[in-house]
Structures are given as C-alpha cells and as structure tokens.
Amino acid sequence: ETGVTQSPTHLIKTRGQQVTLRCSSQSGHNTVSWYQQALGQGPQFIFQYYREEENGRGNFPPRFSGLQFPNYSSELNVNALELDDSALYLCASSLNNPGANVLTFGAGSRLTVL
C-alpha cells in the first residue's frame, strides 16, 4: 500500500507567476484535500475533491484552483502568486465517508515566492 506522495518537495517562484503542485492519493482513497500551512501556523483548508468535483472549499480566492483525475490524483494550481502564498502546501487523501474519513497526509510541497 503506497502512501500519499507530493511533488515537487520544494520550489521557488516569483510574484505574479503560476505554480502547479501535484499529489498522488493513497491506494483505495477517492477523496483528496489540500491545505496551506504558513510558518508557525496550523494548516488552513483550501478545498476538497471527490469524483473529480470540488465538494468543499475554504476561504481562499479563485486564483487557487484544483483538479482531480480519474485515478484520484490531484493538482493544486495557484495563479498570480503573491508573497503571502509562501507556505507548505499539504495534500491528504481519504475515503469519502463522513464517519470514517481518516486522513493520510503527504509530506508537503514547500513554496517560496520571492
């Protein structure tokens, strides 16, 4: 059984650029969620995807968008990067069962915006 893998692990972008982060779900999981964690803060929920549709979203602007693919892997896209977007981006997969949605997290992608 493979866990959740994220890529890239680290990247540096400049303000105004666009970034795509990738996540492969744990085998058997059909739901993926994305989180932003700024230094010294707890994770903030960005959104969740189930069956290739967004089915939950936190308080993030539309320039944060995502995709889920038929194999349940996912992408997080951020357009028009701002300095405050510098953070650790975490992906977690789970089963879409509100009574049993144990999360399995990836190690994260650390984004630095200069």
Add this chain to the structure above:
Amino acid sequence: KNEVEQSPQNLTAQEGEFITINCSYSVGISALHWLQQHPGGGIVSLFMLSSGKKKHGRLIATINIQEKHSSLHITASHPRDSAVYICAVTNTGNQFYFGTGTSLTVIP
C-alpha cells in the same frame, strides 16, 4: 475567533509526565481529528472520533459533543513524543477547520 481553539500553545514536560492537550470548537462537526506533526512537516493522523473515547498505546483521545470539547492525553510521556499536536474538525459540509497546534517538548 477561530473555529477550533487549542490550549496550551506550548507545553514542556519532563519524561514520564502525564500530558493533556485541549481542543474546543464552535461548529457542528461530523468528526474530530488529532494529528501529529514532526519538524519538517510530515503529518500523521492519530485519531478520528465522533463520540466517546479512543486509546492507542499511550495516547487517549476523548470528545464531549455537548460541550464541543476534546482532549488528547499522553501517559508516561517520552522525548520521542515531542511534536506539534493539531486538532481538526470536519463539518457536515466536508470542510476542515484546524487549530494552530500545541507544540510539545518532552525533556529527558
């Protein structure tokens, strides 16, 4: 005000001590999660619960739905327990809310 509040923010304990971390939330939930995050970012799910109590090794998690409160207890703490412990809740709309975490340091 955050939807999930944890206390304390920082905690230092001697090896062997009994530790309690508290979590209060203000939204209706379908589940509450306790997570452990080690330096470098990796997060591990410790517990998911919606009622009562769960135990795994030296870790015990309890939840009181009426009071919207949960506690994570660590018995016989050990330096390897040093980490950030995060409380998170899932509401009925599949949204997640996270506390800011409790940073635990266990001194030998």
